[in-house]
Amino acid sequence: MNQFLLIIVPLVGAALAAAWPSNRTRPWFLPVFGLLHVVLTFWLFINPPVVAPEAWLGFDPLARAVLPAVSLLFLICAAYGVSYLRIRSERPNRVFVALLLAILGLLSAGHQARHLGLLWIATEAVTLAAVPLLHFNATPRAFEATWKYLLVGGTGIALSLLGSFCLGYASLHGGGVGDLTFTALTAQGAGLSRPWVLTAWVLLLVGYGTKMGLAPMHTWKPDAYGEAPSIVGAILAGGVTTVAFTAILRVRSVVGAAGEGHIADRTLLLIGLFSMLVAALFLLGTRDFKRMLAYSSVEHMGILSIGAALGGAGVAAALFHVWSNGLTKGALFLSAGNIRRAAGSPSMDDVRGMSLLTPRSAAIFVTGMFAVTALPPFGPFFSELQVIRAALAAGQGVATAMFLGCLLLAFFGLTRVVFGIVDGRPRPTTRANAQRFVETAGVIVPPLVLLGLSLWLGLFTPAILREAWAAAATQLFPAP
Amino acid sequence: MTPGALLSLAAISLVAGLVSGLWFSRTWLAFTLAGAATGLGAALSVLLGATDWEWRSAFSLGGEFVHLRLDGVSAMFLALLCVVGGAGAVYAREYWSEEHYPASAPRGRCWWSALMLSMGLVLTISNGLHFLIAWELFAVSAFFLIRLDRQRPEVRAAGWLYLAASHAGTVCLFAFFSLLAARTGSWELGPMREQTALAPLFWIALAGFGVKAGVFPLHVWLPSAHANAPSHVSAIMSGVAIKMGVYGIVRFSGWLPVPHAAGWVVTGLGATSALLGIAFAFAQNDFKRLLAYCSVENVGIILIGVGAALLAVTHGDATWGRLALAGALLHVWNHGAFKALLFFGAGSVLHATGTREMSKLGGLWRTMPWTTGLFALGSIAVSGLPPLNGLVSEWLVYLGLFDAAVSGGPAAWAAMPAAIMLAMAGALAMASFAKAGAMIFLGAPRTQVAAHAHECGMGMRAPMLTLAGLCVVIGLAPILFWPVVARAVGSWRPAWVTMEAPVPLVTLGSVHAGLAVLVSAAAAWLWRMAHVNGLRRGLTWDCGYATPSARMQYTSASFGGIVSGWFRWVLQPERKMRRPRGHFPAEAIRLERVPETVLERILGPVSAVVIQASSSVRRLQHGRLQFYILYVVAGLIALGLLVLLGGAP
């Protein structure tokens, strides 16, 4: 029952928020329902329910390994959202608040979906629900970004639907009775028709990869992250992408059961490395620090898919990375949002010396940058090291070398941009603009908390979390 | 007290310093000195005692149990860290004082404590994961120290270059430790010489630590970082921080099996760094850059010793290997002492004149007698001249090389060229420091700033005196330090442990002492004779030229001209000259700049290519939706082909 609550509670909240009259008090729905959701999630996390194998929806190990991170990230972003929406009080926030909560509900559904169709529906519902959030600023640039997000994402939707059809037909052709729960598909295993499975894998990888933002399907990301409010960016990067990732993981387990695991792994590894390389090259040149975050997110999606390509240990490491990257990226997005608001521009060309204008946000931004580039003792360091170790254990020496090389290039790019905007003497225009922005506790504490979580996650990874990741890995890769 | 107790005291006081540094400079100094003293106590108690100190935690950090270990090797480096760190802290309070740098002084104090703490951790930790953590913290705190004065663009550039290079090294270390963990199945570090399968890992470690150590082709970050950092930071960077790279090489060449070629490569690298590093130093005009390049040379000397020791491990006998390694380890201390002293001296010159260009200085000995004397002493030490400490360690390395050559094995092929290159490096070092001392302190002031310099205060003088004292003591009584070095050598290779000095260090020390006495006696006597016979002051002989001016003095460029001519192939100096024309030439210009060859001539083009690639890739994100969808289709097709090819059994 509780797993349904995870979905229903936020949706109810969304409905209430939509009905709520006051623009000033409506934002409080976000933290309240976020908190409720966190409580529910962690209650389920501590004592996980038994999931019936034929259930279409369930808090199974995979959901247990990822959903808490999303919920936590959402709560903190929600807390930030209250003060953010107070700053943006000139904009009506009815749609914004309602859809954010709706997204939380749909994310819970997507993470818990154990049925091909349900998973697809949830994922795409999230995609569509995110659309109005992207053009919250209602600038032409925002609409352009939304348009691209919509059509590229829509293509992704279409392809993943086609992929789902193919997988369904594979089961049908293999004598299945049309039961599309992952349990059934996995059970059918080698009975699935090989050509259809492979076609389905390619289509689903591209479709959900578009949503994850793997290169070369990442093109919507910089525009969307660059134009959307940073809180939306944080939730997209830390929440929505993870749904697509878990989708790929679930499909991967079916393909593995069908005996095509090695091909799937090869494709995952290659597309991951390619994404990292592309992202690193973009990072070397980009001059916009919000787009920079988008490319960094592409890079980390690459890391995730590389982890997924490395079997059990790699998947556990990747799930660890989902947590560490999501939380750290959140801190980066929120502090970047502060800097963006204070500076009035996201471009290195006009933003300088923010360490003098917004010292706290700048400090968080720099720390977050170091954290996300695997500086110990923050979370990403440990998770990426686990990925590296898994890769080496799997004998992927060359891939590891490329992986490290891309990390290095990305580090060059990120430090270049970050110190470019933090150092130096601010321009007078920036100075004037920054007068209107106050670093209140409301906009400083949430990113700080995220950084703290990332640190805690790295240094004192709770045994129960490791156990949850390992359980998820065994769920996807049952030990032969 | 046990080393453990002392170390925990040290850690506590450093943390207290880290906290208090933001507000109270005096308290910070007290805590830092306390930390340094206790740390030094711990190091010495291990070095003079017989047993290593080891501690395993009950709790786990990052999924691993904390495992600390202080043995001979790490204790040697720890002692150096404590001495230089403490001295630098004292120096910093006057040099980077609150009233001069209200903004950055507090930050500087905190990062200083952080740096000392993290380096201490690097030296004591014996678990791969935690080693990486401490290593990165150390790298980052050094980075923030370098860019203390971050309002200046060149400082920022130098800091970024350091960060980038250091991260490149760290990436190698990621690979190294992960491979180690993957092969051994745990992050635990310790002696595993018998697992010969691990030997190839040494190369990755060499690359990773070599960057930090500033070995010649990998030294690109070092000159600008040392030159642009505040001088006390340059001192600890050059005196201790780059030694962390040396520590890594020594440590893991001692714990892991080394490949057969390791000795050759390390010796070769060392010899190259020694010769080319000092050649670059001699060509510099910026005296802090000169010191920085000189650090490259000294790391080279250290590596020659280490390489000879590795040669002895692979083919050869322990006797000369032990000598070379002892020389190398002692040189780690010596270089730490005199290079920190020299950087402090440079700092007080910078403090007094505000310029790093030797061609704008001169004649400072009148206004800054203390600095002059101490700098001269440091120069004698760094040039490896008797009777100071520089010679002692170089002498040990030389003996190791000579014995290797005499032993006639294949190692001789490496030892003899190394010895010759070491000799040339020594001569060049002497030349460089004759030049530096002369250009800065002697002759006539070349500019107004040089004419109106002022001596540094006691706060900066005291640490210099301490370090100078250390140089003298090691020089005059090297035998006192032999047990320490022998202990370290013993913990590098237990088979090599020995207590009695295999070389007449006593004799060397007494000769040094006698020399010191005689020298001062002779100087005094000559001085007296001069006064007895009558002493007049007159103009310098100017060959009858009527109006000599300070600008007619030999400049640093002209002094180094001959040698930089010999090394033009690597120095590649850029010249801008206008020859004098006609009978009464109006003006003639000759400007010479020595570029960072490796950086500008090799890395520059490479990174240009990468940037080119990046910009051409970025052009794909041109905002046209149609193409974005095309990319999706392309991805679809590519993956489809991949699966088709992969699907083919």
Added chain:
Amino acid sequence: MTLILDLILRLAVWLLLAPLLPGIINKVKAWVACRRGPPVLQLYYDLAKLWRKGVVLSTLASPGFIAGPAVAWVALTGAAMLMPLGPAGSALSFRGDVLLLIYLLALARFCTAWAAMETGSAFEGMGAAREVSYAVLAEAAIIAAVLSLSVQTGSVSLVTMLSPSAGAGAVLLAAGLFTVLLAENCRVPFDDPNTHLELTMIHEVMVLDHSGPPLAAILHGASVKLLLFAVLLVQAVLPMGELPPLGVAGALAAGVLVVTVGVGLVESLLARLAFRRVPLLLTTAFLLCLFALLVAWKGGAK
């Protein structure tokens, strides 16, 4: 007691005999030029005179200007003390004393250069620059020579090193060391001690501003250095192992005389090299020593 006596005698020999060599050289040059030339003891008279003279100190010079020559003089004498004298051996012999000797010479060079730079005169800067620069090659050559000796004799201390066996190596070594001697002591063809054109000088130009006792110290030190190199050369190449002590002493004296005369002849027959050619000659010397080393090593190998 005997030790003290031995030390005093040794000092006497070195300090008293050293100034003889320049005299002999000048005499030889005079003979070749069919002049009468200055008396052999000329340098003694000069030193005595200088010792009594007052000092003119440059207004720019620091106390280092006087300390420098003193240190250099002590360093050179100390080096001489390490050098064995045939049967008498050396005052102090230990493993690696040869390296100390080399670095004592370097110390002397450093102090002379430092003192020269004190005056801020362009001439002396020029001289110091040349001195320290050419020293780089000279030291390489010396180390190569020393290496060859120690490889040949399997020892690292002078007393045992300097009893070589005759052979092709000896010839090469002789040539190399002789060239180094000329360079280190600033003789023709590297430098011309009697020229009076500052622009062309190395050593002499470094001491332009010195006068009185310091100058005396410098000149005497220079002569000690010359004797030192002569003794080194002779003992490095003459296989005197089997001779009786007196014979060895005689041979040593004769050898030193021959070297001195040789220097004189070279000075009177050759002209000073152009400066850009100097490195070439020094490199040749280095290569000679290197070949000597290879010969010694391969000889030892078989």
Added chain:
Amino acid sequence: MSGGTLNLLIGLAMGLNLLALGSSRLPSLIRAMSLQGVFLGVMPLLMEYETLNWRVVAVALATMVGKGVLIPGLLRRAMRAANIEREIEPFISFVPSLLLGAGGTIAAVALARALPLLPEHAGTLLVPGAIASILTGFILLIGRAKAISQVCGYLILENGIYLFGLLLIHSTPLLVESGILLDVTVGVFVIGIIVDRIQRAFDSLDTRKLTTLRE
């Protein structure tokens, strides 16, 4: 007999693809698309006519209304607002797109053989038709400059997938139906709204204007 009719309809749909590719005038493009939508709406009724149940009927109606009426209407409104009549200088001009489409259709028929089908589907043109429409959709999405043409392209792409989904409508109705309903929502609400907004923000529907976001 129904199989024959079905194939006939699919053939017509494929023909409409070519029409859509070839026409430079937006109204005819929209008309082709809406007609295709109507055909697609009829198909499930044909396939399931012996076991006709309310769900199938609902799906069919939703499709016909959504794809045949609602979206075309919306696009027409936007077109009128932006008063554009025809596609000018497309990225891939009409003859090449026609050739591409035709070639693609042939390739689709060939490609469909590679994928094994169940006996009851063996006779149908569903798979080739689906592939052909998907291809057409992509060509329009990539090759056209006007937002409206791209939307049409997207919907034709969806039609292709719908065609494919009909293979499964018997075994796994829910997946298919939800997919269809979601298409309709995507189409109607979101795209419609955004097209409208863009029309207002840029007061044009030429995507050449939408290239301010770039590196």
